[in-house]
Amino acid sequence: MLFSHTRAPLRVTLTAAAGIALLVGASACSASTPTDSSGTSTDAAAFPESGSGELNLFNFTNYINPDALTKFTEDTGITVNVDTFSSAEEMVAKVKTGSATYDVVSVSDYVTEDLIASGQLLEIDATSFPNGGNIAEAFVNSYFDEGRKYTTPYAVVYQGIGVNTDAVSAPVTSWKDYFSVPAGSEGKINLHDSQTMVIDAALMATGSEACTSDGEAYQKAFDLLEQFKPDIKIISSDGTIDRLAGGETVLSTMWNGSFARAQAQNPALEYVFPEEGFMMGADNLAILTNAKNPDNAKIFMNWLLEPENAALNADFIKYTSPITGIEEFLAEPGEGDAAVVIADAATMERAHDQKPCSAEVKEQYDKLWTMFKG
Structure with missing residues (x-):
């Protein structure tokens, strides 16, 4: 029997997101007035008034609503060019070699501290946006980023397993x-x-x-x-979504939002x-220190913090959003629409x-992975 979980419209999940944030290491504290690196207070007055031209986004594959990008361009006049990566490790490697010529990057929680320490991310004081x-x-x-000095939150994600019960007979x-x-x-595993x-x-x-x-x-x-x-x-x-949905694969490691779209x-x-347990994480957006369009990047990240825009994106990616005020803008799921998969309280333990x-x-992870893929 599969473990209990809930498939729910995205509009009911913000409270759950707050609880998840505490589990992933966030502390529910009020935002203080941000300061720059010299200790001087900063505020929204320093935010760029408008933008033009383009923006280069480096993101996980299939992890932003194309309609949201279209709306962003209509709202701001800024065109978004999207390049994609498959894993946080791939992104970090490209950024650290200096071959990444992007403005905004999607950064997972567990790699953010390293990118900050190595000077790859621009300080932005997101709470002043x-x-x-x-x-x-x-x-x-x-x-990974106390006070949101370098990042804006994007989505909360769960790791799990997608199973085609028509094909897989064993529990x-x-x-x-x-x-x-x-x-x-x-022979049909992803x-x-x-x-x-x-x-x-x-390991688990x-x-x-x-x-x-x-x-x-x-x-x-x-050995396993x-x-x-x-x-x-x-x-x-x-x-992964199309393969599992279409039957090309019948068993797959899956993030919960991707699974919802397949289901x-x-x-x-x-x-x-x-x-045995499962990982949950928080994905974020950040600006690279070598960004060619940092003002456009700030405008884009701020735009996604607007509840209506965050809802448009969340309706597509099917992950819980960490943005307040989003509920009233989320679409009512129709027949056959994907619904976000969230864990109940017992499962969250x-x-x-x-x-x-x-x-x-x-180093152990690197060695094992190289041997396995080699």
């Missing part, structure tokens, strides 16, 4: 079940091309935990992945919050916040 007050209070102070309730190749899934997501899952499936310092745990995780490998149809984070196309799909591992542990 005209729409900065729309950031839900619980998201203002987070472990799937855990990561162990997933990696055991349940009957009916042979594994995300995400080092952190996959290794975290393999073998009785350990993410970021463990136990070297033997990584050997067990590697090697045994699992022959039944993988594809290692890819792109196209809208195929009602035989069910979502599993694994019994198994959730783990997705924080960065130590440098030493990160």
Whole structure:
């Protein structure tokens, strides 16, 4: 039997988002008056009045509503060029090599501190933006960016498993079940091309935990992945929605928003919050220090903090939004429309916040992933 979860319209999930924010390390504190790096108070008066030209966005694949981009251009006159990546690790590597010529990037919680420390992100004081007050209070102070000095919140995400119950006859309730190749899934399994997501899952499936310092745990995780490998149809984070919905794959690692969009196309799909535990995270937007269009970037990020615009995007990506006032603008789900998948209170007890591992542990992750994909 699949673990309990709720499929609900996005309009009822903001309260849940606040609780999630606390779990991922945010503290529900009121925003203080922001200051610049010299300690001088800053406010919305310094915000660019208008923009023109273009904006270059580096984002996860299929992770923004095209209609929202069209509306942004209509509202501001700024054209958005979108390039995509498949994993946070891929994004970080490109940014750190200096080959990333983007303005705005999507940054996951667990890589944000590293990007700030290495000087890759521009300080922006997001709470001073005209729409900065729309950031839900619980998201203002987070472990990775206290006071929102460098980022604006974008979405709250859960990690889990998507199962085609018409094809997979064996029960799937855990990561162990997933990696055991349940009957009916042979050769039709999708594994995300995400080092952190996959290794975290393999560690939990073998009785350990993410970021463990136990070297033997990584050997067990590697052995499990090697045994699992022959039944993988594809290692890819792109196209997971269409493959699972269309039956090309019948078992897949999935983020809850992507799963909701797949389930809208195929009602035989069910979502599993694994019994060993699952990761949840917070994705954000930031501006690179080498951005060519930083003012346009600020205008874009502020635009997405407007509840009506945040709702337009949330209706498409199907993840919980950390923006207040969004509820009245969210579309009422019609017949067959995707509905966000959220965890109930009992399930949330198994959730783990997705924080960065130590440098030493990160080396273990890198080594295991290279060996597995090699």
